[in-house]
Amino acid sequence: MPFVRRYKDLNTDLDGLYGDIKKELQQDKDLTVVSENVGMINDVPFKTITAVRATLPRAITGTLREVNVTIAGQPDDWLLEMHTGAWFGNMILPGAGGFLVAGPFGAAATVGGTVIFAAEYGRKLKNRVKELVKKNSGKAYSESKIETFVT
Amino acid sequence: MMPFVRRYKGLNTVLDALYKDVVKELQNEKELNIGKELKGDINGVPFMSVTANRVSIPKLITGTLREVTVTITGESSDYLVEMHTGEWFSNLAMPYMGAAILVGPLAGLAAAGTTGLMAANYGRKLKNRIKELVKQHSKEKYSDEKVETFV
Numbered sequence: 001m002p003f004v005r006r007y008k009d010l011n012t013d014l015d016g017l018y019g020d021i022k023k024e025l026q027q028d029k030d031l032t033v034v035s036e037n038v039g040m041i042n043d044v045p046f047k048t049i050t051a052v053r054a055t056l057p058r059a060i061t062g063t064l065r066e067v068n069v070t071i072a073g074q075p076d077d078w079l080l081e082m083h084t085g086a087w088f089g090n091m092i093l094p095g096a097g098g099f100l101v102a103g104p105f106g107a108a109a110t111v112g113g114t115v116i117f118a119a120e121y122g123r124k125l126k127n128r129v130k131e132l133v134k135k136n137s138g139k140a141y142s143e144s145k146i147e148t149f150v151t
Numbered sequence: 152m153m154p155f156v157r158r159y160k161g162l163n164t165v166l167d168a169l170y171k172d173v174v175k176e177l178q179n180e181k182e183l184n185i186g187k188e189l190k191g192d193i194n195g196v197p198f199m200s201v202t203a204n205r206v207s208i209p210k211l212i213t214g215t216l217r218e219v220t221v222t223i224t225g226e227s228s229d230y231l232v233e234m235h236t237g238e239w240f241s242n243l244a245m246p247y248m249g250a251a252i253l254v255g256p257l258a259g260l261a262a263a264g265t266t267g268l269m270a271a272n273y274g275r276k277l278k279n280r281i282k283e284l285v286k287q288h289s290k291e292k293y294s295d296e297k298v299e300t301f302v
Contacts (some may be wrong), residue, residue, distance in 0.1 A: 002241055034186030035204035041212060048239070050218060052187040052202050060193060065220060066202060070239055072212065081240055087200075087222060088233055089154055 002083045003126065004149040011075045011138035018047045020132045021069050024125070025051040030116055031067065046072045057116075061088045064118040067125065075138075082125060086118035154235040155278060156301040162289040163227050169288045170199045173221050176280055177203040182268050183219065198224045209268070212239045216270040219277065232285075234277060238270030 018038075025031055031051040038047045048070040057063040065085040072079050134141045170190075177183055183203040190199045200222040209215040215238060222233040286293045 002237075004240060032187065034202070035184070035206075035218075037205070037208050039208040041208060041210070046208060046212070048217070050186065050204050053189065054187075056189055056191045056193060056198065058193065060198070060224065065200070065222075065235075066218065066237075068217060068237060070217075079240065083217075083237055085154075085220065085235055085237065088156055088231065 002081055003122070004079060004081045006077075006079050006147040006149070007133065008077050008145050008147075009139060010133070010141060010145055012078065012133060013136045013138070014045060014047070014071055014073070014075060014078060017132055017136040018049070018071055020136065021071075021129065022049055024128055024132075025049065025067060025069075030054055030064070041072070044072055045074065046070070057087070062086045062117050062119070064116045064121045067121070069125075069129075080129065080133075082122065082129065084118040084122035084125070089118065154233055154302075155274070156231055156233045158229070158231050158299040158301070159285060159297060160229050160299075161291055161297050162285065162293060163291045164230065164285060164289040166197065166199070166223055166225075166227060166230060166288075169284055170201070170223050172284045172288070173223075173281065174201050176277065176284075177201060177219060177221070180268075180273075182206060182216070186218075193224070196224055197226070198222070205268075209239075214238050214241060214269050214271065216268045216273045219273070221277075221281070228291075232281060234274065234281065236270045236274040236277070241270070 022033065022036075025033055028051075030053060032054040033049060033051045035050040036048070040046060048068065050066060050068045052066040053064060063086060065087050066083075067085075068081070068083040070079075070081040174185065174188070177185060180203070182205055184206045185201060186204045187202045188200070192198060200220065202218060202220045204218045205216060217237040217239050218235075219237075220233070220235045222231075224231050291297075
């Protein structure tokens with residue numbers, strides 16, 4: 001699910017942060033950056049980047065399909081959104097009965113630990129983004145300056 | 152919008168043709184650009200996936216269409232279609248999350264009209280179009296009992 005954070009009073013170099021996040025995505029050999037939009041919306045700076053899986057996965061269900069990171073706002077009041085998409089993500093939810101997918105789709109179900117799972121990648125990137133926010137901020141980072149929105 | 156997955160059985164569908172028509176559908180939307188296509192077999196199961204991204208900065212952000220992925224996997228008489236439509240800051244558009252939290256420099260980011268290409272509208276439109284395309288490319292009669300939906 002998308003993860004949105006609002007950061008206030010950090011005096012963050014948003015261009016520097018965006019550049020570092022882009023590098024992070026580029027360094028993952030299983031991802032390709034396919035889209036970047038940088039500009040202004042109603043005078044609010046806006047930057048967004050999308051990377052998608054570069055190769056066929058070995059397993060499908062829950063595997064990382066795409067990542068999108070968006071930064072919008074000013075150095076002392078800005079939002080960061082991170083979305084990690086997974087193929088057939090709703091089929092791994094217990095309530096949806098992941099193992100309904102049988103027969104020819106047996107192989108499409110999650111079969112091993114060697115694939116990049118969206119949830120795992122999302123956790124890793126979230127932690128990395130936190131480090132990058134600290135690195136690119138001119139003021140001390142504290143939890144009281146952050147508000148998180150999840151659905 | 153949550154990913155939408157449908158399993159189709161007993162329709163004898165020409166999946167290559169269905170996939171091509173879905174790609175055409177995405178190409179026909181002037182605000183979208185095909186970013187990536189993946190085609191091949193995963194453990195002997197045919198797999199086709201296309202991702203299209205928004206080409207320009209939207210006039211407003213919250214709820215606006217950011218990317219679309221359609222994936223088809225399986226055999227002619229037993230296959231899955233997954234459709235994902237991503238949107239920016241969707242969780243801020245939900246009433247209970249209080250979209251009005253976005254004030255001050257970020258006010259311009261809140262949903263301010265209906266002129267944008269909204270993810271929810273686009274998703275509904277594409278879902279209906281895919282249903283028509285499935286019928287068009289199936290040799291057996293389409294009926295609701297041949298279709299199972301996972302949301």
